[in-house]
Amino acid sequence: MLTDEQIERYSRHIILKEVGGKGQQKLFDGRVLIIGAGGLGAPIALYLAAAGVGTIGIADADDVDLSNLQRQVIHFTPDVGKPKVESARQKMEAINPDVKVHTYKEWISAANINRIIADYDFIIDGTDNFAAKFLINDACVLAGKPYSHGGILQFDGQTITVKPKESACYRCIFPEPPPKDAIPTCSQAGVIGVLPGIIGTLQATEAIKYLLGIGDPLTNRLLTYSALRMKFREIPIKRNASCPVCGDNPTITEAVDELDAMTVCDLKEP
Amino acid sequence: MIITVNGKETTLPENPARTIDSLLEELNVSQRLYVTVEFNGDVLDRDAFTGTPVKEGDVIEFLYFMGGGH
Numbered sequence: 001m002l003t004d005e006q007i008e009r010y011s012r013h014i015i016l017k018e019v020g021g022k023g024q025q026k027l028f029d030g031r032v033l034i035i036g037a038g039g040l041g042a043p044i045a046l047y048l049a050a051a052g053v054g055t056i057g058i059a060d061a062d063d064v065d066l067s068n069l070q071r072q073v074i075h076f077t078p079d080v081g082k083p084k085v086e087s088a089r090q091k092m093e094a095i096n097p098d099v100k101v102h103t104y105k106e107w108i109s110a111a112n113i114n115r116i117i118a119d120y121d122f123i124i125d126g127t128d129n130f131a132a133k134f135l136i137n138d139a140c141v142l143a144g145k146p147y148s149h150g151g152i153l154q155f156d157g158q159t160i161t162v163k164p165k166e167s168a169c170y171r172c173i174f175p176e177p178p179p180k181d182a183i184p185t186c187s188q189a190g191v192i193g194v195l196p197g198i199i200g201t202l203q204a205t206e207a208i209k210y211l212l213g214i215g216d217p218l219t220n221r222l223l224t225y226s227a228l229r230m231k232f233r234e235i236p237i238k239r240n241a242s243c244p245v246c247g248d249n250p251t252i253t254e255a256v257d258e259l260d261a262m263t264v265c266d267l268k269e270p
Numbered sequence: 271m272i273i274t275v276n277g278k279e280t281t282l283p284e285n286p287a288r289t290i291d292s293l294l295e296e297l298n299v300s301q302r303l304y305v306t307v308e309f310n311g312d313v314l315d316r317d318a319f320t321g322t323p324v325k326e327g328d329v330i331e332f333l334y335f336m337g338g339g340h
């Protein structure tokens with residue numbers, strides 16, 4: 001049951017006929033895991049907390065660095081040096097004390113991902129490396145957890161929602177990670193600061209729609225965004241019968257680390 | 271010959287020998303060694319790039335890796 005204060009806090013949700021008091025309760029009962037407390041994770045964590053998603057997990061082993069502040073809007077100047085998950089938790093609780101925040105100050109790997117995702121209804125990939133992106137896809141597909149993929153590079157971003165075994169997964173599009181260091185993923189490539197705000201907010205929207213059970217998910221279509229051209233495009237994607245994890249003859253039957261895709265940058269901290 | 275590349279109609283000189291593989295070079299597609307090619311709605315196996323001819327009206331999407339997020 002929502003209290004009077006909660007009815008006021010969420011009044012702009014509750015007056016939406018697609019949400020209402022029942023929908024707000026669904027958000028409150030919802031459990032979403034955000035992997036990565038960086039550029040994508042920042043708006044995702046802020047909006048999900050503000051929306052009243054009852055339980056939010058956030059995983060990241062990194063500490064806040066001065067160079068993060070240009071885009072990771074959940075971290076403030078005095079947070080430099082603090083664990084990102086701690087900095088994020090403080091802002092989320094300040095926006096909305098109703099929300100339970102679980103922090104995981106660890107890099108996800110094959111050794112811990114199944115344990116971490118097990119407690120959540122919906123997972124959001126806000127990571128910055130292919131090893132993690134493929135691992136999240138495989139673990140979510142194998143565990144049947146719906147999730148949102150997001151990726152950004154310089155002025156471009158893309159996102160897709162995956163409903164395991166129902167809709168195309170990340171490996172249906174990209175069967176295997178690119179070789180190590182083949183594609184710029186980290187500091188050397190650069191990223192325009194607003195970009196993760198746009199893609200992350202789309203991902204948060206998908207989580208909220210999923211918890212509410214409304215609208216059409218971003219499944220079987222890859223949404224791409226170019227900030228320079230200010231264009232969104234939607235590319236229809238089908239499940240791929242030769243997908244190594246959700247195809248007809250899968251070769252991936254448990255989550256394993258893609259060691260070849262890990263870069264020096266990804267491994268900068270244990 | 272007109273094909274559709276990433277949503278845009280693209281006019282190319284006639285070339286019966288054109289394949290997906292040669293098109294990647296002709297259009298100077300980035301991430302050429304890793305790009306995913308969606309050919310008339312289906313993701314094409316990399317092994318098939320050299321053996322897949324490009325014909326009038328084909329719809330081709332190049333899908334790029336984007337690994338950032340932080």
Ligand SMILES: [Zn+2]
Nearest residue numbers: 169172243246
């Ligand atoms: Zn798949």
